[in-house]
Amino acid sequence: MPSTPRRAATAVVAALALLAAPELTLPAHAAPGPVLKACYNLRATTENDRLVNGPFSLVVHSEGLDLEQMVMMNGDRGPQNYLTTTWSRDNPTPPWTSTDRTYLALYCNGDLALRRAGGTLLWHSNTGGRGIVRLALTSGGNLVLQNATGATVWQAGTGRAAIAANSILPSNQKLTTDAFVAGYGEHHSLSMQTDGNLVYRANSTVKWQSNTHGKGAYARLTTKAQLQVVAPGGTLLWSSRPTGTTYSVLDVKTIYQWWPTEKLVWGPGL
Incomplete structure (x- = not known):
């Protein structure tokens, strides 16, 4: 199996509020794909914790969210993987250890929010009421919120790192x-x-x-x-x-x- 060296990346994001929110339904056993539809979520410590498009993955983990790029190195020893983080949003005051089932929810109103399992808001896109119907991870590594016509309403502006x-x-x-x-x-x-x-x-x-x-x-x-x-x-x-x-x-x-x-x-x- 290829080894996976990883450069640790740490992002600290100011807490926006302490708000409770109802859990959104998540399709059972959904295979990783590049799109999260409105009214659904991704949840840490489950098999539905990520979006995937080629070498890019948006991964929800306990206390945070990482957009990662996998790069394949090659040579006489065969292929080796290198993993780097291109964008992240995390709990600014995480506990020393955590198994929190943090989730990333695309609410039905179009706001994308990262919350702890108990509802504490860690980050959000502030895009409610703008007609957003999906979150997409593009083949180029950008994270975009789109309306029903496919137009981009918000984007992370990410790509290859x-x-x-x-x-x-x-x-x-x-x-x-x-x-x-x-x-x-x-x-x-x-x-x-x-x-x-x-x-x-x-x-x-x-x-x-x-x-x-x-x-x-x-x-x-x-x-x-x-x-x-x-x-x-x-x-x-x-x-x-x-x-x-x-x-x-x-x-x-x-x-x-x-x-x-x-x-x-x-x-x-x-």
Whole structure:
């Protein structure tokens, strides 16, 4: 079985209120899928605790909610999985241990709410009365609330947070996470801009950039775990220096190696 290294992600969200709410019905033994309909819920510690779409999973656990991405690393040892959190909302004051059957409910009025089993509100989308009929986890990793016509009323604005070695980040695409936004007040992104510059931002503040130029340039993580910016014709514009193995990932701004040893390969400022 593939091993699953995991980068721990902690998000702290201000409690909105202490409100009781009736439990919503949940179809028995429903197979994981990408959609939660209005008037239903997902509940921690049950087999109905998640939405799944390809490598992305929205998982309700005791005291919180995580949107996760699974990345497949490959090499001589066969496939290995890396799990990262792209978005999360949690109890800001959780007990030391908990088996609470926390639930995520899409109420019939269209509000999406995370609550403890007793009804304590941990987070909600504040979207009641806007015609929402479903919560969908898209194939690209975004979490969206849609009305009956399929139009997006609310979204988390999430997507990929990580790529494996021997993968590219095309022009005008980015890696992003706000799993730490509540704790640290920052949304992190690594953008391959159309002008050829690779830019890491915390919120809107530029923290690092490759200072490269060339329309249509793309970023890649090589089989030696080097992050590079490459022009459309193949010219190398920039490269990180430290190296690793094919069992490495670029997680927003940081390159991690998981085998044969676990180590931080590269990050801005290192």
